[in-house]
Amino acid sequence: MTNPTAAMIVIGDEILSGRTRDSNMHHLAGQLTEAGIDLKEVRVVGDERGTIIAAVQALATVYDYVFTSGGIGPTHDDITADCIAAAFDVGIDVRADAKAVLAEHYAKSATDLNDARLRMARIPDGATLIDNPVSAAPGFLLRNVHVMAGVPAVFEAMVASVLPTLTGGAPLISKTMRIERGEGDIAGPLGVLAKEYPLLSMGSYPFQKDGKYGAHIVIRGNDADEIDAALGKLAVAFP
Amino acid sequence: MTNPTAAMIVIGDEILSGRTRDSNMHHLAGQLTEAGIDLKEVRVVGDERGTIIAAVQALATVYDYVFTSGGIGPTHDDITADCIAAAFDVGIDVRADAKAVLAEHYAKSATDLNDARLRMARIPDGATLIDNPVSAAPGFLLRNVHVMAGVPAVFEAMVASVLPTLTGGAPLISKTMRIERGEGDIAGPLGVLAKEYPLLSMGSYPFQKDGKYGAHIVIRGNDADEIDAALGKLAVAFP
Numbered sequence: 001m002t003n004p005t006a007a008m009i010v011i012g013d014e015i016l017s018g019r020t021r022d023s024n025m026h027h028l029a030g031q032l033t034e035a036g037i038d039l040k041e042v043r044v045v046g047d048e049r050g051t052i053i054a055a056v057q058a059l060a061t062v063y064d065y066v067f068t069s070g071g072i073g074p075t076h077d078d079i080t081a082d083c084i085a086a087a088f089d090v091g092i093d094v095r096a097d098a099k100a101v102l103a104e105h106y107a108k109s110a111t112d113l114n115d116a117r118l119r120m121a122r123i124p125d126g127a128t129l130i131d132n133p134v135s136a137a138p139g140f141l142l143r144n145v146h147v148m149a150g151v152p153a154v155f156e157a158m159v160a161s162v163l164p165t166l167t168g169g170a171p172l173i174s175k176t177m178r179i180e181r182g183e184g185d186i187a188g189p190l191g192v193l194a195k196e197y198p199l200l201s202m203g204s205y206p207f208q209k210d211g212k213y214g215a216h217i218v219i220r221g222n223d224a225d226e227i228d229a230a231l232g233k234l235a236v237a238f239p
Numbered sequence: 240m241t242n243p244t245a246a247m248i249v250i251g252d253e254i255l256s257g258r259t260r261d262s263n264m265h266h267l268a269g270q271l272t273e274a275g276i277d278l279k280e281v282r283v284v285g286d287e288r289g290t291i292i293a294a295v296q297a298l299a300t301v302y303d304y305v306f307t308s309g310g311i312g313p314t315h316d317d318i319t320a321d322c323i324a325a326a327f328d329v330g331i332d333v334r335a336d337a338k339a340v341l342a343e344h345y346a347k348s349a350t351d352l353n354d355a356r357l358r359m360a361r362i363p364d365g366a367t368l369i370d371n372p373v374s375a376a377p378g379f380l381l382r383n384v385h386v387m388a389g390v391p392a393v394f395e396a397m398v399a400s401v402l403p404t405l406t407g408g409a410p411l412i413s414k415t416m417r418i419e420r421g422e423g424d425i426a427g428p429l430g431v432l433a434k435e436y437p438l439l440s441m442g443s444y445p446f447q448k449d450g451k452y453g454a455h456i457v458i459r460g461n462d463a464d465e466i467d468a469a470l471g472k473l474a475v476a477f478p
Contacts (some may be wrong), residue, residue, distance in 0.1 A: 004444065012442075013440060013459075014278075014442055014444060014457065015264075015268070016268055016277075016278045016279065016281070017272050017278070017411065017413070017459065018265060018266075018267075018268035018269030018272050018278075019268075019272075019413065019457060020444070021265040022261075022265070023260075024263075025254075025261075025283070026257060026260040026261070027257075028257075029254070029255055029256060029257030031257075032257075033257050038255075039255045039256070039257075040255065040284075040285060040290070041255075041282065041283065041284055041285075041290065042254075042255070042281075042282070042283035043280065043281070043283075044264070044280065044282075044283075045279075045280055046279060047278075047442075051279070051280065051473030055461050058435055073422060073425040073426075073443065073445065074422055074423045075422065075425070075426040075429055075430065075442075075443040076426070076429065076430035076433050076434075076441075077433075077441065077442055079284060096254075112422070112423075112424075113293075114423060114427065115427065116422075116423045116424075116425075116426030116427050116430070117423035119426075120423075122430070134338060148271050151445060154446075155314075172256065172440070174256065174258065175283065180413035182350060183313055183314065183355075184313045184350070184351075184353060184355045184356035184359075185313040185351075185353070185355075186314070186355075187313040187315070187355030187356075187358075188353065188354065188355050190314055190315065191314065191355070192314035194315050194316075195315075201252060201316075201317075202316065203251075203252055203253055203286075203314075203316055203355055204312065204314040204316070205253060205259070206390060208392075218258060220252075220256065
């Protein structure tokens with residue numbers, strides 16, 4: 001049985017301009033791996049309607065789950081919700097349940113629920129709300145696309161809300177061996193080993209630090225015994 | 240005159256599994272912005288031949304420049320060079336000039352230039368080498384695709400080699416105003432301002448820190464005077 005697959009779309013000009021360093025991709029990648037869901041592709045796109053719609057349509061048909069981050073705030077450049085509606089050709093409007101969540105949140109601080117804030121209650125027809133315990137404004141799930149905030153604290157809280165609702169597979173097991181030899185010396189035996197264990201994935205990540213060099217060899221798979229057996233052979237080759 | 244456009248492909252299972260946090264995207268984004276080249280899209284893909292080829296073909300036809308990072312080392316999972324050759328339907332083999340660079344480098348440390356290391360001299364037909372001052376093994380440019388290493392120190396050195404060869408546009412100027420008001424209060428006036436200055440891009444990035452909250456408003460464009468004028472109006476609206 002193969003694991004379910006996933007893709008992510010990171011939305012925001014600030015990532016592509018280098019102003020902001022994205023952290024949501026790395027967070028989601030780790031969480032999905034633990035849940036046994038294989039993240040296969042990430043696209044980072046700007047706040048451009050056509051590009052966002054094309055990415056949603058391309059990825060939602062190929063992968064089991066799609067996750068987006070960014071573009072669901074109150075300002076004019078927050079266009080993600082409208083793009084998702086357009087990608088699936090459904091309507092979008094302020095929805096009563098989302099408005100109620102915002103109204104309750106802003107009443108606490110006697111803050112006006114003005115037109116800009118109300119934009120955050122615009123939800124595509126047929127979507128399910130995703131809880132935002134940090135700042136109230138909800139994300140949503142439409143078909144297989146989970147639409148979440150870009151602010152890392154909010155994104156991470158939404159991921160925590162969503163994860164228990166997903167059907168995961170076997171968690172990927174990953175073990176690492178540090179070998180203080182040039183990667184070019186490791187490559188030959190590692191390639192032979194990779195052919196011998198076609199169900200395991202083997203990666204080599206070179207390092208150079210404090211005058212020492214070598215590579216971390218990472219072996220990943222679903223079967224711990226098989227990983228241990230492969231690591232054992234590697235240890236014999238590089239004692 | 241519009242700026243040249245660019246896309247990036249980050250290649251590596253280790254990014255998608257959450258093992259490694261990519262830093263090359265953020266580095267390249269900042270460097271391109273300074274050079275007046277608009278990074279429009281980034282794709283992160285695994286070490287899978289079909290996915291890499293599809294990404295290269297899709298992006299190389301749409302954007303002026305494409306940059307890849309990862310997958311050009313000596314191990315069996317380093318398949319980027321072969322994928323680039325396949326994407327453009329050209330041959331690939333060990334090339335004399337690349338082999339000479341490696342031979343000279345490894346001779347210094349009396350290291351054997353074995354078959355695995357020789358893989359790093361496999362260069363697609365018609366490509367130009369990209370200098371690697373850190374660890375010798377070269378990157379290459381084929382058509383509009385710059386193929387570079389995944390190790391950040393090497394990637395950054397290759398970017399530095401490549402940048403002077405690119406035709407840039409007007410560097411994007413970016414100015415930021417910090418406003419200690421709820422983003423929902425800023426959104427209305429900011430939306431009006433964005434319509435008034437269609438050539439400027441305006442983004443709102445909320446913060447919450449040490450009991451204070453508000454948003455950083457970032458205005459980007461090529462004309463400093465226009466940016467200053469817009470910021471002046473924003474300062475009047477939010478004194």
